[in-house]
Amino acid sequence: MDEKTNKSNELKLFLCLGVAAVATGALAVMNNNAGRAANPHPVAEAGTESSAPALVTNVVAPIIAEGGTGITVTKASDWEAQYPNEFSTYAKNSENEEHHSYIEAHPYIATLYSGYGFAIQYESARGHTFVVDDVTSTGRPHKLANCFTCKTSDFTAKALNDGDSAYSMAFEDMEAQITDPFGCFHCHQNEPGTLYVTHTYLANALADDIDSQNAQTLSCAQCHSEYYFDPETKATTLGYVGLENATPEKILDYYNNLKDAEGNPYADWVDETTGVRKLKTQHPEFETISAAGGIHPDMSCVTCHMGTAVAEDGTTFTNHYWSSPLDNPDVLESCNACHGDLTATVEAIHEEIMGRCNSIGEELAKANEDLAAAVAAGTLSEEDLAKARDLARSAQWYWDFVFVENGKGVHNKTLATDCLDKAEQYLGELNGVLGA
Ligand code: HEC
Ligand code: HEC
Ligand code: HEC
Ligand code: HEC
Known part of the structure; x- marks a missing residue:
């Protein structure tokens, strides 16, 4: 590394x-x-x-x-x-x-x-x-x-x-x-x-x-x-x-x-x-x-x-x-x-925001695998499948808005936190539909 x-x-x-x-x-x-x-x-x-x-x-x-x-x-x-x-x-x-x-x-x-x-x-x-x-x-x-x-x-x-x-x-x-x-x-x-x-x-x-x-x-x-x-x-x-x-x-x-x-x-x-x-x-x-x-x-x-x-x-x-x-x-x-030690402030924000971002990303990847398995097995109803796909799309959008933003939370910690909250909420609903 x-x-x-x-x-x-x-x-x-x-x-x-x-x-x-x-x-x-x-x-x-x-x-x-x-x-x-x-x-x-x-x-x-x-x-x-x-x-x-x-x-x-x-x-x-x-x-x-x-x-x-x-x-x-x-x-x-x-x-x-x-x-x-x-x-x-x-x-x-x-x-x-x-x-x-x-x-x-x-x-x-x-x-x-x-x-x-x-x-x-x-x-x-x-x-x-x-x-x-x-x-x-x-x-x-x-x-x-x-x-x-x-x-x-x-x-x-x-x-x-x-x-x-x-x-x-x-x-x-x-x-x-x-x-x-x-x-x-x-x-x-x-x-x-x-x-x-x-x-x-x-x-x-x-x-x-x-x-x-x-x-x-x-x-x-x-x-x-x-x-x-x-x-x-x-x-x-x-x-x-x-x-x-x-x-x-x-x-x-x-x-x-x-x-x-x-x-x-x-x-x-x-x-x-x-x-x-x-x-x-x-x-x-x-x-x-x-x-x-x-x-x-x-x-x-x-x-x-x-x-x-x-x-x-x-x-x-x-x-x-x-x-x-x-x-x-x-x-x-x-x-x-003004800041005294901006480097320390930046590192603390990175740690908090990217720590959350990575753990949500891992859970979202797991939910994607569960959804792929459900699709392969044909276990979901049409309606649940449509719902699950839409929830996965929204969750990933909000997660990615933080993952790819180069400030990694520093440019706008409130927004990053809010996006991660939304990603988590959609992920929770997705897991609900998947019965996970
Ligand atoms: C005149 C004083 C001043 C100067 C100069 C200044 N800042 Fe700030 N900065 C502040 C204040 C006040 C806040 C709001 C602090 C808070 O909300 O905790 C802030 C907030 C921030 C934050 C967000 C911190 C957080 O906890 O979310 C970052 C990042 C930041 N400044 C970066 C910079 C950078 C980079 C520079 C130099 C280019 C800079 N600042 C120059 C006063 C200053
Ligand atoms: C990504 C954008 C960007 C690129 C590419 C860029 N510049 Fe600039 N340049 C700026 C900005 C921003 C300023 C500040 C302008 C201001 O405040 O009015 C600036 C200012 C200048 C100035 C005014 C004097 C100064 O230094 O402030 C000159 C001359 C200049 N650039 C030359 C160049 C040359 C030559 C290149 C290519 C080798 C170049 N720039 C490439 C963004 C850029
Ligand atoms: C024409 C497109 C373009 C413009 C205009 C531009 N950037 Fe970039 N910027 C990029 C691309 C593309 C990369 C990634 C470069 C790569 O990895 O090959 C990048 C990377 C960066 C990086 C990261 C460098 C690193 O250490 O990895 C910084 C910082 C940056 N840009 C700041 C700015 C700032 C500030 C301005 C405006 C003054 C600006 N950029 C304007 C396209 C642009
Ligand atoms: C108040 C200061 C401030 C402003 C304004 C600001 N940034 Fe940043 N930016 C930062 C800080 C602090 C970091 C975190 C740097 C680090 O991690 O080393 C950062 C990180 C970045 C990075 C990653 C650079 C790296 O080497 O890690 C890019 C790219 C970037 N900003 C682009 C932008 C662009 C484009 C804008 C305007 C739309 C912008 N920033 C406005 C302070 C600022």
């Missing part, structure tokens, strides 16, 4: 299945090409006595990239000379290369994801610069270009140029066109320093609510959010319209009401052993924090996961090494001005 750290050992992210079936407040100041917004919004005076830069959250108004034709990508490496500090911290993401198998760490998930690619291979996340390598080398089947949605700016530009038809291109055809894995383009288009929403499905999902969001957070929400592939167009789509509909309950309702021609609710896949129409929750960091009332609404993802750094020549810049705040000494020092 690799024992690097508890925290990075538990990351779950962005594993595209490629199965074809499958800050609110005043946004007064627009960022400009020259660099930082002129309206830094200091969250705390903390840290001013130390050498660490103060914790700063810029509130930046969103700009949605326009689609069209002829949009090209300036590669990350082409910006190195002009923006050496941003580029060198971006390049440092390649040092964050450790990852490991979740299936080995949590064998019960092979049952819960049975019949789906995640039961074959499911690796923890690592640095952004590995995203293309990780999606092309996965043992899971992938068929379409939509798998590259959160992996390469070349695909982002293609979707802006070609619209939804880009998503249903063959995977290999898109792979051959990649020049810039995880580029500056995702967040800046070709104007480093200005924040653009280039993944337009996020803008579609937020609709009018987008203007209430800090563009810093939106730059991450482009990928760190729960999505599905539209069954018709194969386009990457978020399961809600409007921020108030981005909660676990409302997203489940959305999928339940999205019916196929036979009247069945949307499923990412159907587990053949049980007939359960399953959903795969994916990295719902944005929803957990911004829709469901997570920690520090006065801060953005960037405050905690990028932060401000000072170069040797005294230049202050935004750190482009995307990491845990616990691994960023400047950020951590600012947090600890």
Whole structure:
């Protein structure tokens, strides 16, 4: 077992299945090409006595990239000379290369994801610069270009140029066109320093609510959010319209009401052993924090996961090494001005939430096996079978909303607890139907 750290050992992210079936407040100041917004919004005076830069959250108004034709990508490496500090911290993401198998760490998930690619291979996340390598080398089947949605700016530009038809291109055809894995383009288009929403499905999902969001957070929400592939167009789509509909309950309702021609609710896949129409929750960091009332609404993802750094020549810049705040000494020092020992707080939340998550997951896997046995033996009535399948679907959705959320309870302990309570409740009802 690799024992690097508890925290990075538990990351779950962005594993595209490629199965074809499958800050609110005043946004007064627009960022400009020259660099930082002129309206830094200091969250705390903390840290001013130390050498660490103060914790700063810029509130930046969103700009949605326009689609069209002829949009090209300036590669990350082409910006190195002009923006050496941003580029060198971006390049440092390649040092964050450790990852490991979740299936080995949590064998019960092979049952819960049975019949789906995640039961074959499911690796923890690592640095952004590995995203293309990780999606092309996965043992899971992938068929379409939509798998590259959160992996390469070349695909982002293609979707802006070609619209939804880009998503249903063959995977290999898109792979051959990649020049810039995880580029500056995702967040800046070709104007480093200005924040653009280039993944337009996020803008579609937020609709009018987008203007209430800090563009810093939106730059991450482009990928760190729960999505599905539209069954018709194969386009990457978020399961809600409007921020108030981005909660676990409302997203489940959305999928339940999205019916196929036979009247069945949307499923990412159907587990053949049980007939359960399953959903795969994916990295719902944005929803957990911004829709469901997570920690520090006065801060953005960037405050905690990028932060401000000072170069040797005294230049202050935004750190482009995307990491845990616990691994960023400047950020951590600012947090600890209030928290004292944030690391201990984070570890305590992880232990509590993931401890519960794993024990519920194991019981849910057992219930899945019991249901498969009942299906094989034909012991349940039609009505009980339908009820059991629906309960298993709901229980797994709420369990997975916690299991795959990368904060592991830290971003919103109340929500994580609530989801686990719901998973437990559905599991109890399922066991009731199964007579277990
Ligand atoms: C274009 C899509 C995309 C955008 C935009 C994006 N991420 Fe990610 N992020 C990913 C993917 C994919 C991974 C998993 C990488 C892997 O394991 O190959 C990841 C992983 C991470 C990790 C974990 C790295 C580790 O140590 O394992 C952190 C932290 C992170 N992202 C933070 C952010 C923050 C903060 C933002 C916004 C400023 C952001 N990301 C924007 C796609 C994205
Ligand atoms: C995942 C999103 C993301 C990616 C990818 C990204 N940036 Fe940034 N960048 C940000 C954010 C967030 C800020 C802070 C903007 C603000 O507060 O107005 C920023 C700020 C900047 C600034 C303004 C000066 C500063 O440091 O604050 C420059 C220049 C910049 N980035 C260059 C780059 C370059 C060059 C690349 C590629 C090598 C890149 N960025 C990739 C999110 C990103
Ligand atoms: C108030 C600070 C704060 C904000 C805001 C915040 N996070 Fe986090 N995030 C944390 C902490 C603390 C952890 C736990 C880190 C650990 O386990 O080492 C974490 C963990 C993560 C991880 C796993 C990183 C790792 O190395 O374990 C990812 C990915 C992530 N957050 C993404 C986001 C995204 C995306 C947003 C915005 C939608 C966001 N976070 C907003 C504090 C924050
Ligand atoms: C100005 C003081 C202050 C600063 C600076 C600060 N926090 Fe907090 N933080 C708080 C307070 C107050 C709470 C609420 C405490 C509670 O509910 O127990 C809190 C809650 C949290 C929680 C949730 C704890 C829990 O028990 O659920 C996390 C995680 C967190 N902060 C992370 C961070 C991170 C990461 C930073 C640095 C980027 C940071 N905080 C900076 C004051 C601060």
